[in-house]
Amino acid sequence: MGLIVLLALYQTQPPEALPESADSTLFSSERAMKHLRVIASEPHVTGTPAAARVRDYLCNQLCALGLEPVVQKTTITSFTQAAVVENVTATIKGTANTKAILLAGHYDTVFLAPGANDDGYSLAAILETVRALKAHPPLKNDLIMLFTDGEEMGMLGAKAFVRQSPMADEVGFAMNFEARGSGGPSMMFETNDQNGWVVREFDQAVPKKFVTSLTYALYKRLPLNTDFSVFKEKALSGLNFAHGNCVIDYHSVRDDVAHMDLRTMQHHGENMLSSAIHFGNLDLNLNATKAPDVVYFSFLFPSMVIYPVAWNLTIVVVATLAFAFVLFVGFKKQRLTLSRLFIALSIFVLRVVLAAGVVYVLWNWLGPLQPEYRLYFLDAIHHSDLYLGGFLALGIAFSVLFHRRLVERLGVFNLAIGPLILWLILAWLAVFYLPGGSYIVLVPLVLTLVGAALILLSKDGDIFSWRSVMLMALCLTPGIFLFTQIIYILYELVTLSVVAGLIGLTVILFGTLQLPLSILPQRSDGLLAAVGLVAAASLIALGLFSRTPSERFPKPNSILYAYDADDGRARWISWETNPDEWTGQFFSSARETRSLPEFLPFTGRPLLTDSAFAVSCPTPDVRVLSDETIDSVRTLKLRVQSTQDAQMLILNTDKPEGIHRVRMNGKMMGQEARGVVPRWPILCLGMSSEAAEMEVTLAKGRQFRLRAIEIARGIPEVIMNTFKPRPAWMIPRPSVLVSDATIAGKTYIF
Numbered sequence: 001m002g003l004i005v006l007l008a009l010y011q012t013q014p015p016e017a018l019p020e021s022a023d024s025t026l027f028s029s030e031r032a033m034k035h036l037r038v039i040a041s042e043p044h045v046t047g048t049p050a051a052a053r054v055r056d057y058l059c060n061q062l063c064a065l066g067l068e069p070v071v072q073k074t075t076i077t078s079f080t081q082a083a084v085v086e087n088v089t090a091t092i093k094g095t096a097n098t099k100a101i102l103l104a105g106h107y108d109t110v111f112l113a114p115g116a117n118d119d120g121y122s123l124a125a126i127l128e129t130v131r132a133l134k135a136h137p138p139l140k141n142d143l144i145m146l147f148t149d150g151e152e153m154g155m156l157g158a159k160a161f162v163r164q165s166p167m168a169d170e171v172g173f174a175m176n177f178e179a180r181g182s183g184g185p186s187m188m189f190e191t192n193d194q195n196g197w198v199v200r201e202f203d204q205a206v207p208k209k210f211v212t213s214l215t216y217a218l219y220k221r222l223p224l225n226t227d228f229s230v231f232k233e234k235a236l237s238g239l240n241f242a243h244g245n246c247v248i249d250y251h252s253v254r255d256d257v258a259h260m261d262l263r264t265m266q267h268h269g270e271n272m273l274s275s276a277i278h279f280g281n282l283d284l285n286l287n288a289t290k291a292p293d294v295v296y297f298s299f300l301f302p303s304m305v306i307y308p309v310a311w312n313l314t315i316v317v318v319a320t321l322a323f324a325f326v327l328f329v330g331f332k333k334q335r336l337t338l339s340r341l342f343i344a345l346s347i348f349v350l351r352v353v354l355a356a357g358v359v360y361v362l363w364n365w366l367g368p369l370q371p372e373y374r375l376y377f378l379d380a381i382h383h384s385d386l387y388l389g390g391f392l393a394l395g396i397a398f399s400v401l402f403h404r405r406l407v408e409r410l411g412v413f414n415l416a417i418g419p420l421i422l423w424l425i426l427a428w429l430a431v432f433y434l435p436g437g438s439y440i441v442l443v444p445l446v447l448t449l450v451g452a453a454l455i456l457l458s459k460d461g462d463i464f465s466w467r468s469v470m471l472m473a474l475c476l477t478p479g480i481f482l483f484t485q486i487i488y489i490l491y492e493l494v495t496l497s498v499v500a501g502l503i504g505l506t507v508i509l510f511g512t513l514q515l516p517l518s519i520l521p522q523r524s525d526g527l528l529a530a531v532g533l534v535a536a537a538s539l540i541a542l543g544l545f546s547r548t549p550s551e552r553f554p555k556p557n558s559i560l561y562a563y564d565a566d567d568g569r570a571r572w573i574s575w576e577t578n579p580d581e582w583t584g585q586f587f588s589s590a591r592e593t594r595s596l597p598e599f600l601p602f603t604g605r606p607l608l609t610d611s612a613f614a615v616s617c618p619t620p621d622v623r624v625l626s627d628e629t630i631d632s633v634r635t636l637k638l639r640v641q642s643t644q645d646a647q648m649l650i651l652n653t654d655k656p657e658g659i660h661r662v663r664m665n666g667k668m669m670g671q672e673a674r675g676v677v678p679r680w681p682i683l684c685l686g687m688s689s690e691a692a693e694m695e696v697t698l699a700k701g702r703q704f705r706l707r708a709i710e711i712a713r714g715i716p717e718v719i720m721n722t723f724k725p726r727p728a729w730m731i732p733r734p735s736v737l738v739s740d741a742t743i744a745g746k747t748y749i750f
Contacts, residue, residue, distance in 0.1 A: 012488055075667045085686060089146050122268065184246070622639070622708050
């Protein structure tokens with residue numbers, strides 16, 4: 001079993017990085033790193049001078065590769081966002097184009113992150129892929145490189161490309177590259193609907209892949225999006241890739257070159273290059289790229305298992321019939337009794353519930369003891385692998401405890417077949433509610449039933465014979481392999497926030513292992529349980545003893561300086577309501593906890609705040625261009641511009657009633673045709689380098705109060721120099737919209 005687990009984990013490892021001296025036809029992460037060191041040198045939010053420097057670098061590199069980059073500069077709006085985005089595109093013409101291939105990645109970052117992983121690696125990988133393609137024969141289809149702007153604030157650049165660029169109509173197949181961490185394999189985690197053709201071609205295209213349709217099945221049910229979501233709205237076929245290891249670095253100052261894995265870059269690049277060559281030489285007529293959905297998953301390199309989703313119902317019916325056959329043979333041979341079957345099922349369900357429940361309680365008790373708990377994305381913490389190992393050991397201990405005694409009282413086959421009742425129920429539920437992930441239940445269930453049936457049908461039904469042992473090993477290996485990878489994937493994607501579910505899955509897996517567990521020597525179950533409990537206690541204790549923050553495992557915190565130009569006052573703000581050793585110096589005993597809509601109107605959560613020494617800070621400039629009233633409607637046109645240092649601009653009003661319509665640079669906020677008005681506040685990006693025009697339509701004679709707030713990185717040095725600097729073992733809090741920033745607001749009345 002241990003070897004199977006190790007083999008399953010080995011398959012999740014990305015390939016070794018290729019050096020700069022690698023053959024010119026190959027992708028080299030060392031060559032790509034030259035680009036990444038420039039791209040990820042600093043955070044580059046949409047519309048900032050830093051973003052312009054990255055954009056210029058991309059254009060220059062594309063020119064050096066013999067291409068002609070095109071910048072699509074436009075205004076894009078949604079219900080709550082308006083941005084001036086500048087997408088970069090370039091095209092390599094094919095020899096006999098059917099539809100173009102699209103390689104996409106976004107070049108904007110969040111507020112504090114340099115963006116080496118999210119999403120700098122994809123930009124560098126695209127540039128290196130283009131270089132490598134130049135050493136290959138020309139592709140049949142056109143290849144379009146798209147570097148989108150504004151992804152972090154709502155896929156704004158992708159929306160601008162799809163809705164406004166004529167190039168979007170040329171695309172027949174899209175590949176998007178994303179990240180949510182700083183390492184791990186490049187996983188193809190999402191495809192289009194009717195993905196049969198895409199998945200089968202991808203299997204032929206890429207030699208080393210790590211995929212599962214479970215991620216796609218789950219992703220469709222989560223409120224998560226990438227640029228690929230926008231491409232799918234255009235009914236494009238395609239593939240979405242990402243890596244998710246070390247999620248604790250996500251949207252953090254640690255998303256830099258020093259905290260990335262060259263092997264991960266290599267894996268993404270190999271996926272990108274191989275897929276571009278393969279799909280670039282296929283007929284991409286839109287209808288030809290769609291086929292009925294399939295279930296797919298990696299098994300052993302280089303193979304993928306692929307079969308139509310339509311087979312799920314047949315497989316679960318076969319499993320049901322096989323289960324009925326096992327019951328028939330078992331009852332006939334007097335190896336099964338109805339009462340003991342249900343006792344075995346009840347004990348199995350109790351094990352699952354108890355193991356998951358105990359871990360849930362433990363984690364909710366242990367989690368708050370970690371200084372960084374609930375401060376990272378998805379409540380990720382340092383040393384989470386120690387806790388996961390401890391909890392898995394605990395789950396295994398629950399699974400084997402009292403096994404020998406239960407065998408003696410219930411019988412081997414009752415104890416083995418009883419849990420499969422739950423497996424069969426889960427299989428039916430998965431087929432209808434999670435078809436892409438149904439294989440994780442169906443494959444182990446069917447193989448376990450086959451093994452049990454063959455042992456029951458043997459002359460003596462002896463589970464201790466070498467034939468029975470070999471048979472069970474063959475039947476159980478795929479289930480252990482697949483469950484290991486699924487637990488790994490879920491842990492990487494959602495961290496310990498679902499640890500109780502992961503342990504529940506572990507115990508459920510042991511429902512298929514009852515027959516081989518019965519082969520173990522007398523009292524070995526007690527020994528295994530004891531070892532599991534000791535291992536669990538040791539790993540959890542090690543995690544607790546290692547929780548002291550350090551430069552390698554820093555503690556996050558936040559501080560904001562807010563200046564109100566209306567009254568000339570200032571405030572300190574922190575996302576954490578309890579100040580720590582460093583943030584405590586900014587707050588007095590008069591501090592309070594409340595929401596601050598005058599500075600952060602997009603959240604109603606309680607924030608720690610206190611008065612601060614006021615230093616005048618630049619505020620957005622809003623001027624009237626025209627003010628006309630026709631009949632009962634007043635139309636107000638304003639010129640809005642934030643300062644050069646601003647990373648983002650927020651526009652809000654405390655009285656939205658009576659405001660009929662808002663346009664930014666002529667683009668409607670909301671959906672006028674459906675009578676949907678914009679939602680306040682409005683987050684604006686890219687409006688510091690040049691002014692934007694805001695048009696507000698409201699009722700005649702109605703006053704318009706506009707609160708204009710801009711956010712800039714850093715806090716005035718004249719203030720920060722009076723405080724102790726942040727220790728090296730602390731970092732600005734990631735995964736919040738802003739931290740370590742200056743907020744300046746001013747109210748205008750028109």
